[in-house]
Each structure stands twice: as C-alpha cells, then as structure tokens.
Amino acid sequence: MDKIVNIKTVGEYNEHWGVENRHPLVNVFEGSQITRPIPNCRKNFDLYVIFLKDVKCADYLKYGRKEYDYQENTLVFVSPGQVFGYPADGSTYQAKGWCLYFSPELLRGTQLGRHIKDYTFFSYDVCEALHLSLQERETIIDCLKKIDDEINNGMDKHSNMIIASAIELFLNYCTRFYDRQFITRKKANKDILARFEELLDGYFASDKPQSYGTPSVAYCAEQLHLSANYFGDLIKKETGKSAQEYVQQKIMDTAKDMLANLEKSVSEIAYALGYQYPQYFSRAFKKVVGCTPNEYRMAE
Template sequence: MQNKITRSVSEFNTELKLKGFNVFQIESDGNATRNYSRKDFYKICLTTGESIIHYADKSFNAEGTVLFFGNPHIPYSWETLSTSYVGYTCLFSEEFLKSDRSESLQHSPLFKIGGTPILKITVEQRDFLNTLFQKMITEQQTDYAFKDDLIRNYINLIIHEALKMQPSENYTNINNAQSRITSVFLELLERQFPIETSERPLELKTAQDYSNALSLHVNYLNRAVKAVTGKSTTTHISERIIGEAKALLQHTDWNVAEIAYALGFEYPSYFNNFFKKNTGTNPKSYRLDLV
C-alpha cells in the first residue's frame, strides 16, 4: 500500500489539531486503527477485515468491507478479529466541514444517536470509495491553496454516497430509553443555535433548564446522557456554547459584551471567565489571533 503512516502519534495529533482534518491509510497489521484512534473528532473509516464494532449501546459484527461514521459525542470501540485489516480513516472537526448552508452533523442519520453509523460495502462501492480516500491523501500533501475545499468536497461525496445506501441488517439496534432521552437532549441543544441576533439571548443554559424543558428530573437526564455519550449534560452544553462563542467572535462584528449577553451570560465578566476556563484564552485574545 502507498502513503503509509511514518509520523509519530504526537506529530499526527498536532497536525490534526492545527488543520482540523487528517486522512491516512490503515496498515495491514491494524496499528493505525489503534495508535491513531482520536475520538474528539468526527471519523469516517473504510475498512476490510473481520471485527466487532461497539457503538453506544449497540454492537456490529463486521465482515468484509464496511463504512463507519464516528461521532465524538458517542463512545465507540473496535475489536479487530482478523490478522489482515486494511483501509482508510478520515478525521475532521465539525468546523472544518460545516458551511453556512449545512446543518449540524449531529442531525445526520450517519452520525446522530439512533442513526445508522455502519454500512456494508460492495466491491464496486469499495473501489469507488477507495479512490476518494486516495484523492484526499494525495491532496493533503500538495501546496494547492484551495486543497481544503477539495477535501471537503470529497468528504461530502462520501457522506452522500453513504446516505444512498441501505443500513446493514447485521446492525443490532437496541432502542432503549437512555438513547432516546440523549437523542432528544442533543437535538434540543442544537436547536438553540446558531445565535442570529444579540436581542434574542440563549434561553436554555444549564442541565436544569434542559431537564425542565424535557419534563425529566435533572439526575435522570444526567445519568442517561453520561451512559450513552460518556460526557455529562453540562459538558455537552458548555462545549456547544464555546463552539458558538468562537463562531460569533470569528464571523460577526459584535463586541465581547454583546456576545456574552447573546449567549445568556448576565455579565461580560462571567463570559470571559467561562471562555478562558474552557479554551485557555480570553475572547478578545482569541479574536485577535484570528486576524
């Protein structure tokens, strides 16, 4: 196989964090799957071999070629059963892929809780998808100024090809109450965004706010979300508010105080402290670094 990984894990992770994207070829011994298993980015894997994939509260016996879509908000793991395990993996942040016209990846049937993240692939489909992954690897290594746009197009093409496929019949769906509650919570969380005007501030800001909106006890909501995603309700809310804060700092001319009020903070100082706690820098410095 060409374009094998020779970088260290630390080099790979540094590059991924800076660019918001990386793609690589999985070695025949499966080392790439183990060593480069970042789960804080969205992931698309095209693999050939035998394995068991655990995703949230479901398991999938994978034989032959499968296409897998990983959501960083949902825990998953691999058990590689065959000695020969090859393919490709693409990692990317939602910010890298998302455009003004696109909706959150969490709404996609391929990435959302209760969706269909694993698809069985025919030989013809595998050959076509192999070509797209190879093009991304090649483009990633060029100096072309608009290579990120090309790579986004390849990722979107893979996603659209997958949406046209039927879900695998070997996928065991356990639609329990915790998964349903978590799915509804994440959908309600995403509905609060984007913030389009500073005159209509964020309404739901805490785990208690969401439990009230869903008519659930806050402890029950927290247990369900933690069990399915591995993260607390508060962590999900904080991460989404930080993501929106970064977008407003980058794409609007609102001052920091306006952004603070729009995100539901009573005082700008509260927002400054919240932003620095979660990012390591203050909003003003973050905006200046973008220039």
C-alpha cells in the first residue's frame, strides 16, 4: 500500500530533511546543505512548498497521480492539501537544488495572505512546471537567498512581514517568468486552442449536452490533459477571454447556427445545448448576444 506521510508544520518538514528549526513558519535551503540520503515517501502537505531543481537528474516523482521527471532549472509549486513525492519503497535520494516552504500562518494579516490565491500556478499540474532560463534562475536564487538571510537575522516584530514580502516578490517574478513561458510556447498553445475548438465541436455534435449539460471548464481541461488553472491562464493569455467566457461564446455561436433552423423551437435548442431550463438559455443568450433567441430569429 502506498503510505502517505502528513506534513503539517514547518518543523515536521525540517525533521524530514534533517535541518535546523530556524523559524516556526518558514524555511529555505540549498540541497548541498543536506548531507544524508533522504528516504522516499509521498507527502500530503499543510504547507506551501516550492522546489527548484537546478540540475538535470533521474529523480522521478509522483505529483498527485502523475509521474514527472525533473528537467534542469525547473520550478514546481505545491499548495496545502496536495500530495507530492515518490512512493516509500525503501529507496533514498540526495537533495539537489533549492526548497522553500512556509505555513499559511506566516501570511496571516499580510498582503500576500490576501492575494495568495491569485498565484494560480500553485494549482498547476507538475507537468506544467516553470522552466527557467539561466538569467531567470539567477533572479530566483537571489530571491531565495534574501529570504534565507532574513530567516538568519532572527525573529522580531517585523520578521514575518518582511519574509512574506520577500516571498511575494519571489512569486511576482514567477508570474513574470510564466508569462514569458506562455509567450515562448505560442505554437503549442495554438495547438491546444485548436484541440479545444475540436473538443467543443465534438461535444455539441454528440448527445453529451443532454446527458451532462453545458461543458464546464474543468471538463475541457481534463479532456485536454491540463489542470483547470493552467488551462484557464493559457486561454486568457491567448484570447483575452477567460476560459468560461470562451466556452460561453462557443455555446452562443452554436446556438446561432441552430436558430437558423426554424423547425426547432427555442426550447428544443436549449435542451440540445445542455440547458436544463429554456429560460436559463434565453437569459445567457441575451447577456452574450444582446437580444433574446426569438429576437435574434426575427432579425435574421
């Protein structure tokens, strides 16, 4: 059986690594500081954890149900409640790269605490990790060193606020670098958009709307083998619309084509598109198109 170890506190994760408890709510270290092999195990975190693997190696890790082979200069983000690690089979590994981890308690009352959910990459799948250029890697390591320096300075009434601000700066750089990654993967993103269109076309050409309703963003992301947050961010970057807005527009474009067939009533079209009640369809259509389905038919 694949045993999962629950890591609830920074202190427990320090014990796992065999490092000093310098601060009860946060820690950062570079892999060379870990001098002993670490037993493999899968971990369920109550912490935010960020790994920077800055050398290519053969460390295969399971993240949720997926396996991932780290590439050089890769950042992976884990949020509270996520499972990460390799099954406990008696094997060990040598820590490499950097690791930053902190408790949600560190963020309480801070600006970062109020906006931590805006950093959607904490919910990306591990295969959607951030791959850094050498210059970006230097910037990230500089941020990690500043956090490390502040932890070493000892605790006073300003410590938590300053450390949280330093982590926020680190995450803002990650946001910038993810934006760069979306841009440099334009071709791959265009391919995903084309597959997204094909997925929606196929959905409405089938009987799925009557069985499952209108397609959700989560459903589309799953069919495209992407996390919902990564998929949503990709669609926003490529089209300027949220994934939900894009799906809604596709539904209404399909509805326009169907309204051209006067043999079908508005109610029949609503059910064919996956709406449980025709009035919900009419309301959504007017919101997007600017008129009711019947008014659209008359204008046509």
